[in-house]
Amino acid sequence: MEARLIVCAQSVSIDQRSNSLSIFSIIEELNLPVFPYAVPYMAVAILLSREATDPSVPTNLNLRIYQNNQQTFRASLNANFQQQLRLRLVVDIQAVVLQAPGVIRVSVNQDDREMGAWKIYVNNIGPGAAVVQAPPAQAN
Amino acid sequence: MNSIAEANLQNAAQAYAVANTPLFLIRRLQEDSTVQEIATSFSGEEILAELQRSAARAPESLLDYTRPYVYLIALAKQQNSDCLRAAGAVETKDWRWFSYMKDVLLETYSPLSTTSVLGEIARMSPSYSTLTRSESPALRITVGE
Numbered sequence: 082m083e084a085r086l087i088v089c090a091q092s093v094s095i096d097q098r099s100n101s102l103s104i105f106s107i108i109e110e111l112n113l114p115v116f117p118y119a120v121p122y123m124a125v126a127i128l129l130s131r132e133a134t135d136p137s138v139p140t141n142l143n144l145r146i147y148q149n150n151q152q153t154f155r156a157s158l159n160a161n162f163q164q165q166l167r168l169r170l171v172v173d174i175q176a177v178v179l180q181a182p183g184v185i186r187v188s189v190n191q192d193d194r195e196m197g198a199w200k201i202y203v204n205n206i207g208p209g210a211a212v213v214q215a216p217p218a219q220a221n
Numbered sequence: 222m223n224s225i226a227e228a229n230l231q232n233a234a235q236a237y238a239v240a241n242t243p244l245f246l247i248r249r250l251q252e253d254s255t256v257q258e259i260a261t262s263f264s265g266e267e268i269l270a271e272l273q274r275s276a277a278r279a280p281e282s283l284l285d286y287t288r289p290y291v292y293l294i295a296l297a298k299q300q301n302s303d304c305l306r307a308a309g310a311v312e313t314k315d316w317r318w319f320s321y322m323k324d325v326l327l328e329t330y331s332p333l334s335t336t337s338v339l340g341e342i343a344r345m346s347p348s349y350s351t352l353t354r355s356e357s358p359a360l361r362i363t364v365g366e
Contacts, residue, residue, distance in 0.1 A: 177340035
């Protein structure tokens, strides 16, 4: 079994008529003003393929998130190929806390074997100073 | 609709009437909103049962010829393909495209699994959506110091 695609995005949807998968606003990098920062929502789209000899219901599939090479999150994934050779997995992740700038790696694994990963570069752009815009003084 | 039998299949029947190939009929029925409504409103078992009932009677009208195809496409739109596979056992000798369409739909069936997982903050607080920044020191942001 292998992951043909894994990508993180702001939104993933399935067209009801055509059953096709659409991915919107791929997350390649995050520019954040302050840390720690809570990303409220992120979607992960994964395409898995298997050989005919692989089980239709794979076991021990999991999603992991690494922040600067440290694992900070892990979740089990339920998958069922339903006797087909390809499977679309959509994982909605809510409220992930990013502790520091660097590289986020989202990987899909079976046991400890990594099948694929998506990197997100996280930049600290600083909070910026508030600037008060005042109207020009009017002459009396 | 309260039952599958109440579904308005006029558009589907029109598609069947002009279809010259089974692939054309598959495409038109996949685009039909009534077929979509049947697929989302009823379980695979209910649709399969209705398919068996409709195929058990000899067709007498255009709608009778259309029904098994409609239910077959609706089964293909389900998240679980078990009932679509079971449709292959239904006797459909009066519907000559049925077997081919069932094979095409199974061949092109693309399963989908969806999972929602909660990150650290959501797991700490069930009411994550109502958290304000002042309640969580980790989220406090200072601007313009």
